[in-house]
Structures are given as structure tokens and as C-alpha cells.
Amino acid sequence: MLKEFKEFISQGDVVALAVAVVIAGAFLNVITSFVDDILLQVVAAIGGEPNFSALSFGLNGAEIRYGNFLTVLAAFIIVAFAVFLVVKFVNTIRKPEEDDGPSEIDLLTDIRDAVRR
Numbered sequence: 525m526l527k528e529f530k531e532f533i534s535q536g537d538v539v540a541l542a543v544a545v546v547i548a549g550a551f552l553n554v555i556t557s558f559v560d561d562i563l564l565q566v567v568a569a570i571g572g573e574p575n576f577s578a579l580s581f582g583l584n585g586a587e588i589r590y591g592n593f594l595t596v597l598a599a600f601i602i603v604a605f606a607v608f609l610v611v612k613f614v615n616t617i618r619k620p621e622e623d624d625g626p627s628e629i630d631l632l633t634d635i636r637d638a639v640r641r
Contacts, residue, residue: 555606563602 532538576598579591626634 555603555610558606559599559602563606564599567598567602 576591576594577589579594580587580589582588
């Protein structure tokens, strides 16, 4: 059983998954810091507060805490935007893959020529 466990752990997929989880955790810290320390502070500078959790109203004795929902919704939108910015930045610094195949225009020209024959 120990031998099987050792083989399972040494497989490339398990190691790659472990590395991905560690990197994702570190990336989460970067995104969280970017949102909390930069973007939410911009919201605070514009709106006065980075957190709307205190906003609520009463309805038949129940407290409707819509401010908390607004805070979570704003955080989601900001996190999604931050991830978009990071992915966009990474894509700009990546080299585009060189494609040695024919271009779309070459393929269309070949099709046109074949139809004419």
C-alpha cells in the first residue's frame, strides 16, 4: 500500500496539481491585496467608505442588510476586474506563438483557385 501511495504521489499530474494549488494561493494573496489595499481605497476616496455593510432597513421586524450585499457585489466586480487586468498584462508580456502554417488569406486563395478549376 505504501508503494502504491508513493507511485501515486510521484505521478506528474499530482505534482503539477500541487504546484498549481500553491501558485493559486500566492496569486490569491496578490489579488486580495490589490483589491483591499488599492481598489477599495479608491472606492473609499470616491464614495467615502470602502464598506457598505452598515446600510440596512427594517421590514416587518426583520433587518434587510442590503449594504452587505452591495459590499460583496462590489468586491466581486473589483476582483473580477483585477483578474482581468492581471491576465491582460500577462498576455501582453507573453510572446505570441509563431504559427508556421498557412495564413487564412492563403487558405481562402487556395479554395478560390480550386473552385475556379
